[in-house]
Amino acid sequence: MLTRAVGSIGVGSQVGAASVPGGVAVRDLHVLYRANELLHGVSSTFRPNAVSAIVGPTGCGKTTLLRSINRMHDSTPGMRVTGSVTVGGEDVYGRGVVVRGLRRKVGMLFQRANPFPQSIADNVSLAPLAHGTVSRHGVSALVEEHLRLVGLWDAVKDRLDRSPFHLSGGQQQLLCLARTLALSPEVLLLDEPTSALDPDTTEHIEGLIKQLSARVTVLVVTHNLAQANRIADDVLFLMAGSVVEFAPAQTFFQNPADERSRAYVSGRIG
Amino acid sequence: MILLRRRAEGRTPGPAPAPRAARHERDTTIGEAVTRAVTAVFGSVPTALLIFILAVMVVTAVPAILFTGTGFFGTYFSPGNYYLAPTVHNGISASHGAVFGFLPEMLGTLVTSAIALGLAVPISVGGVLTLTEWVPRWAQGGVGLLLELLAGVPSVVFGLWGVLTFGPFMLRTVSPALTGIIGGFPWLFPWLPQGAAWVLLGAALIAFIGIRASVHGRLRRRARWLSVIVLFITLWGAVAPWFTGEVNTAGGVLTASLVLALMVVPIIAATTRELVRHVPVLAKEGSLALGMTKHETARVVTLPYISTGVLATALLGWGRAIGETIAMFFIIGNIFTGIPVNIYHSGATLSSLIAGTLDGVLQAKTDVSALFAAGLFLLVISLLSNLGGRLIIRRVAGDRALPVGRGV
Ligand SMILES: Nc1ncnc2c1ncn2[C@@H]1O[C@H](COP(=O)(O)OP(=O)(O)OP(=O)(O)O)[C@@H](O)[C@H]1O
Numbered sequence: 001m002l003t004r005a006v007g008s009i010g011v012g013s014q015v016g017a018a019s020v021p022g023g024v025a026v027r028d029l030h031v032l033y034r035a036n037e038l039l040h041g042v043s044s045t046f047r048p049n050a051v052s053a054i055v056g057p058t059g060c061g062k063t064t065l066l067r068s069i070n071r072m073h074d075s076t077p078g079m080r081v082t083g084s085v086t087v088g089g090e091d092v093y094g095r096g097v098v099v100r101g102l103r104r105k106v107g108m109l110f111q112r113a114n115p116f117p118q119s120i121a122d123n124v125s126l127a128p129l130a131h132g133t134v135s136r137h138g139v140s141a142l143v144e145e146h147l148r149l150v151g152l153w154d155a156v157k158d159r160l161d162r163s164p165f166h167l168s169g170g171q172q173q174l175l176c177l178a179r180t181l182a183l184s185p186e187v188l189l190l191d192e193p194t195s196a197l198d199p200d201t202t203e204h205i206e207g208l209i210k211q212l213s214a215r216v217t218v219l220v221v222t223h224n225l226a227q228a229n230r231i232a233d234d235v236l237f238l239m240a241g242s243v244v245e246f247a248p249a250q251t252f253f254q255n256p257a258d259e260r261s262r263a264y265v266s267g268r269i270g
Numbered sequence: 271m272i273l274l275r276r277r278a279e280g281r282t283p284g285p286a287p288a289p290r291a292a293r294h295e296r297d298t299t300i301g302e303a304v305t306r307a308v309t310a311v312f313g314s315v316p317t318a319l320l321i322f323i324l325a326v327m328v329v330t331a332v333p334a335i336l337f338t339g340t341g342f343f344g345t346y347f348s349p350g351n352y353y354l355a356p357t358v359h360n361g362i363s364a365s366h367g368a369v370f371g372f373l374p375e376m377l378g379t380l381v382t383s384a385i386a387l388g389l390a391v392p393i394s395v396g397g398v399l400t401l402t403e404w405v406p407r408w409a410q411g412g413v414g415l416l417l418e419l420l421a422g423v424p425s426v427v428f429g430l431w432g433v434l435t436f437g438p439f440m441l442r443t444v445s446p447a448l449t450g451i452i453g454g455f456p457w458l459f460p461w462l463p464q465g466a467a468w469v470l471l472g473a474a475l476i477a478f479i480g481i482r483a484s485v486h487g488r489l490r491r492r493a494r495w496l497s498v499i500v501l502f503i504t505l506w507g508a509v510a511p512w513f514t515g516e517v518n519t520a521g522g523v524l525t526a527s528l529v530l531a532l533m534v535v536p537i538i539a540a541t542t543r544e545l546v547r548h549v550p551v552l553a554k555e556g557s558l559a560l561g562m563t564k565h566e567t568a569r570v571v572t573l574p575y576i577s578t579g580v581l582a583t584a585l586l587g588w589g590r591a592i593g594e595t596i597a598m599f600f601i602i603g604n605i606f607t608g609i610p611v612n613i614y615h616s617g618a619t620l621s622s623l624i625a626g627t628l629d630g631v632l633q634a635k636t637d638v639s640a641l642f643a644a645g646l647f648l649l650v651i652s653l654l655s656n657l658g659g660r661l662i663i664r665r666v667a668g669d670r671a672l673p674v675g676r677g678v
């Protein structure tokens with residue numbers, strides 16, 4: 001139990017041959033807020049062990065799409081989700097689904113940093129402790145490993161028991177990423193993970209995402225097309241709550257099928 | 271700001287521009303100056319009022335202070351006998367045999383309010399957290415209204431209920447059971463005389479604070495637990511004897527404390543509810559998205575977010591509990607028989623002493639002066655506790671600062 005939790009996402013750790021990756025499939029997904037439809041029937045299959053970038057203008061529904069995958073809309077009154085979402089073949093909205101277990105498998109990084117009002121170390125270890133994926137003795141190793149993974153260790157190793165709110169915005173975002181990775185998720189939903197980071201750190205995180213995608217299905221929302229070009233295997237282009245194009249990255253950037261994609265890629269939209 | 275700086279950088283160095291700023295470029299306009307003056311006047315009103323009240327009370331209390339000196343900390347109060355020759359001390363004349371010892375009343379005030387708050391804070395916070403999780407959103411408004419109505423119930427009603435209904439119930443049922451249970455374990459600390467317990471308590475407190483301040487890392491967590499246990503044991507050693515012994519009245523200190531707690535709960539709960547509602551959704555979602563339960567989220571996110579606010583509210587409740595007069599007057603009255611032998615015994619608080627005695631002593635100037643001195647003690651206690659609470663809040667907020675103005 002312990003070794004799995006600590007080792008499965010480590011930089012140098014081996015890919016478990018038995019680990020079943022969870023591809024994510026969305027079928028005819030409609031999300032409504034009261035009478036207002038935010039997503040108008042989105043369908044896409046995000047390949048397992050690949051990085052899928054979700055791009056589109058502000059307010060087009062990227063975050064809304066991500067949130068339907070780990071059922072974050074459940075707790076927003078007035079939000080309704082229809083259609084189907086499957087993770088690793090399992091219906092996310094099916095009867096008898098344990099949301100707690102789903103969210104352990106499907107990790108999410110929010111658009112804005114939201115660390116716990118707890119110590120830096122506790123930010124990383126609280127969820128694994130709550131899920132029992134780490135023992136008390138393994139905590140400090142777990143904390144160090146994941147802080148190193150996101151490149152935050154050297155900056156915080158002397159103040160692990162201090163508040164995270166004294167960290168910079170970008171550092172807080174990295175801490176949140178470490179917190180998400182500490183649960184060894186099978187699917188990662190990243191909502192603009194590098195919007196608050198400098199180029200060097202961005203490069204590190206992009207490398208990390210590529211590395212993780214060897215055993216994790218990654219969905220990453222980004223406004224940075226160059227970044228999407230660098231890290232994505234597939235690109236989903238959303239506009240006003242509908243899919244415009246979903247294609248391999250190379251196709252999307254070099255020879256998009258839709259005129260609007262062409263305009264977006266060349267910077268004329270969004 | 272950034273724009274301004276850019277413009278400043280972009281300007282080529284040359285002759286200084288003429289100091290002829292247009293009206294809208296000046297830092298203060300006439301409107302602003304007027305606003306500032308008005309704010310200053312209104313802002314200083316509370317301070318001036320407090321100083322005025324303090325001054326009046328001190329001046330009025332001077333005769334009694336001269337007459338009694340440190341005798342205020344005695345355990346006996348008596349307005350004296352008007353029909354016999356007056357007693358003169360330090361040039362102040364008072365009724366025959368007048369004694370102004372307020373120690374039982376001071377302790378009564380502190381103990382009743384401490385017990386009340388000790389119960390009210392966990393009950394309110396726990397209740398509110400449970401409520402916001404289990405009661406559907408549409409019903410929560412109703413609960414909030416109910417709390418506000420409860421907060422508005424006049425204290426005389428609480429007093430009547432306390433003395434006529436709740437007191438007898440305590441006398442018949444609760445107090446005998448409590449004294450039976452707690453008194454049934456004399457073997458727990460037979461070797462611990464009360465004095466020793468207090469000394470130990472002090473030592474433990476010092477150790478507790480010292481350890482918190484000096485030890486870091488994993489050791490610190492362990493040491494903290496140890497000191498909490500020591501603290502608990504000594505506290506228990508010091509406190510338990512007060513919960514044993516004879517139960518002889520409906521209106522004892524415990525009854526009064528419980529009624530006080532009931533009066534304070536709506537105040538603390540109503541504010542706590544507001545605090546909980548203002549915890550950022552994003553912060554809670556961070557926990558939920560990791561598969562943590564609502565309960566874990568409440569513990570990990572909500573509680574730290576509201577803790578300083580709850581402390582501040584508790585201070586308000588504390589102020590109310592200390593100053594509460596009429597209900598306390600009804601329930602424990604003002605029995606001047608020294609320090610109560612236990613928590614079930616009747617006693618007095620500073621405010622119940624004032625309320626109960628004033629009418630009978632209006633003719634005796636020095637007695638009135640002594641009551642003002644009692645009021646002064648009350649004021650000082652509430653000011654000190656308020657300041658203490660503020661210090662605690664600042665300490666708490668200093669380390670685990672709330673994310674105000676931080677973030678991306
Ligand atoms: N909780 C909510 N209540 C009401 N409307 C919402 C809510 N969340 C999102 N919306 C609406 O849904 C639409 C899509 O929002 P979403 O956050 O998914 O956009 P986005 O693509 O992530 O934009 P951005 O690039 O700015 O992050 C917006 O029009 C927004 O107003």
Ligand SMILES: [Mg+2]
Pocket residue numbers: 062063064111191
């Ligand atoms: Mg978004």
